[in-house]
Amino acid sequence: xxxxxxxxxxxxxxxxxxxxxxxxxxxxxxxxxxxxxxxxxxxxxxxxxxxxxxxxxxxxxxxxxxxxxxxxxxxxxxxxxxxxxxxxxxxxxxxxxxxxxxxxxxxxxxxxxxxxxxxxxxxxxxxxxxxxxxxxxxxxxxxxxxxxxxxxxxxxxxxxxxxxxxxxxxxxxxxxxxxxxxxxxxxxxxxxxxxxxxxxxxxxxxxxxxxxxxxxxxxxxxxxxxxxxxxxxxxxxxxxxxxxxxxxxxxxxxxxxxxxxxxxxxxxxxxxxxxxxxxxxxxxxxxxxxxxxxxxxxxxxxxxxxxxxxxxxxxxxxxxxxxxxxxxxxxxxxxxxxxxxxxxxxxxxxxxxxxxxxxxxxxxxxxxxxxxxxxxxxxxxxxxxxxxxxxxxxxxxxxxx
Ligand code: 1QQ
Numbered sequence: 022x023x024x025x026x027x028x029x030x031x032x033x034x035x036x037x038x039x040x041x042x043x044x045x046x047x048x049x050x051x052x053x054x055x056x057x058x059x060x061x062x063x064x065x066x067x068x069x070x071x072x073x074x075x076x077x078x079x080x081x082x083x084x085x086x087x088x089x090x091x092x093x094x095x096x097x098x099x100x101x102x103x104x105x106x107x108x109x110x111x112x113x114x115x116x117x118x119x120x121x122x123x124x125x126x127x128x129x130x131x132x133x134x135x136x137x138x139x140x141x142x143x144x145x146x147x148x149x150x151x152x153x154x155x156x157x158x159x160x161x162x163x164x165x166x167x168x169x170x171x172x173x174x175x176x177x178x179x180x181x182x183x184x185x186x187x188x189x190x191x192x193x194x195x196x197x198x199x200x201x202x203x204x205x206x207x208x209x210x211x212x213x214x215x216x217x218x219x220x221x222x223x224x225x226x227x228x229x230x231x232x233x234x235x236x237x238x239x240x241x242x243x244x245x246x247x248x249x250x251x252x253x254x255x256x257x258x259x260x261x262x263x264x265x266x267x268x269x270x271x272x273x274x275x276x277x278x279x280x281x282x283x284x285x286x287x288x289x290x291x292x293x294x295x296x297x298x299x300x301x302x303x304x305x306x307x308x309x310x311x312x313x314x315x316x317x318x319x320x321x322x323x324x325x326x327x328x329x330x331x332x333x334x335x336x337x338x339x340x341x342x343x344x345x346x347x348x349x350x351x352x353x354x355x356x357x358x359x360x361x362x363x364x365x366x367x368x369x370x371x372x373x374x375x376x377x378x379x380x381x382x383x384x385x386x387x388x389x390x391x392x393x394x395x396x397x398x399x400x401x402x403x404x405x406x407x408x409x410x411x412x413x414x415x416x417x418x419x420x421x422x
Contacts, residue, residue, distance in 0.1 A: 024181045032071060049280045052359045055097035057336035059128055059357050061350075063105050063156075064142060069109025070213070070268040074342045075296045078156050081103045081346030082131065084327075084334050089350070095357050097190040102350070107133055108396035113421035115145055116137035121152045126367055128357070129153065129374055131349050135267075136160030143167035144395075150368065152375045155180035157342050159188065159291045160218040165395035177375055179396040181244035181349050181387065183314035185215070185290045187402065189222045189265075190229075192288055193310040195404045195417045198231035198292055201288065202260035205232050208250060208274055211239040219265030219290045223327040227263075235259055242270055251277040252383045260285050267292035271309075279305040288311070293407070294341040300411035307409030314401035315344040316415055327386040336410075339386075348385035355383050388421075 048127040056234060063082055065075035086102045087327040089095065105121065107114035114133045121127045133142050136158040144167055146153040155163055160183050162168050164281075167175035196202065205227055209220030221239065227234050233256045240250045247270070254262050255278055262278060265269045275287055287309035292298070294313045299306060317338060318329065327347055331339040339347075356377035362370045382391045395401050 025027070027265040027276055050359070052095060052361055052363050053097075054066045054095060054362065054364075057098040057362075059095055059098050059100045059362075060103075060125065061100060061353060062105060062106050062125060062127035062130050063346075064107050064114055064121070064130060064132035064134075065116050066138070067104070067106035068360070069107075069136040071109040073268045074157055074295060075106070075109075076285050077295065077340050077342040077402060078132070078134060078346035080335055081282050081331070081339060081343035081348075082156075085347045085350035085354075087334075088330065089354050097355050098357070098362075100350070100354065103127075108137055109135055109138070111138045111141050115141040115310050118142045118145050122146065122149045126371075127151070128362075128367070128370060129353055131156055131346075131353070133150055133158065135213065136163060136215040136218065139163055140168040140214060143175065143178045144169050148178060151198075151371050151379060152177045152179070152351050154353060154378075155182055156345045158215075158289075159183060159185045160214045161221070164397045174234060174395065177371075179252065179378055179392055181352060181385075181390065181398055182345050183291065183312070183398055183402065184281060184398065185219050185222050186314035188314075188421045189290050190214050190217060190226045191296055191402045191419055192290070192310055193223070193230055194260070195419070196286065196288055196310055196314075197232065200260075202232055204235050204259045205261035205288075206235050206254040206259040207263045207265065208238045208254055208256050209237060209239055209263075209269060210242045212241045212243065213267070214403055216242070216266045219292075222290075223263045232261065239285065242266060242268065245343055247273055248277050250274075252281060252315070254278065255281045255283040256322055258293075262286070263302060264289045265292070269298075269301060272306060275309060276305040277301045291341070296338065296411050299407040299413060302407055303411075304409045306407040309407045310404060312419075313403045313405050313413070314400065314411070315341040316399070316418075317402065318415065319386070319388070319401070321384065321386060321388045324386040345384040346382060348387050349384055351383060352378070352390060355381050386411050
């Protein structure tokens, strides 16, 4: 009899191990996922100012969904992801979020692309108790309390995108150590949260590295001609021009500054981190530095597979936003796998997914991924420089502390 017990115990152990996840703990699912659908809704800036970043997030997400569904799905359930363009507009972003949560009844959302939209979308998702995973918003206070004035942490808002509060100081610190600049000028767009937050972070950081900020020059992204602002910066002859803006603005500023004969160093934030910006900047942007959440040549176990699959699917290299979008789907799939979803109780399933997200622990192209206690990322940071021909070279690798 004893032998029979041992054999049945071993068989059970093998079944559990086979269902286990690389996530934070095996599955204890009792519900069947077979034949079910996990509905996810992504809110991205496919058009508008954020259209420089959103399409790559979309492509990374779609690749991950295809891979997961083609390899059996999530415990047999298929992922159905919709991509929804908010045109980089905050009101539209909020409308889309409301529709996905209440009409489409998605289990979880991803996005939005811009921090400027997140200030409306994230509090909405929180109030409707729907998990939302930000994939590129890097402004201040996206987490833990989703831009709400209260100090109460948001339970349903997470992000897998490297915040500017890490990226900008890391970039400035490494350049100060390399080149010891003494003066800088800040060019900051004041009409979106990402850019203005970046300007605030620069202002708070430069003094730590003995960089004298000669002037902060504010502009609006919608202005057709930025050359008067660039002239003000160049005439001060700073060692560094800090650019906190996004989309096609950084390359415009770089081109104009070089045209006016300025030969100093550009330092920026997440807004630099895509080939589109590097390509637009061209030779004028060569050497411009930023800190990135991802680097093409990183040697994390799953990155090579990601890069190979992305190139095969889209015939081009991925960028930071593609890697973050791809990782986000993998993160949600791992959480869903362990959440014991019922597929009948949406509110309950949303909260189960939220709880399972707290313990995600998987390999991604960004590196080993776990959320911090404030639902943020803690990861290796790559200081990169534009190469003048639409790509980036690696300058420094800063391992997660
Ligand atoms: C933000 C960003 C921008 C670079 C768009 C992706 O990070 O708005 O938070």
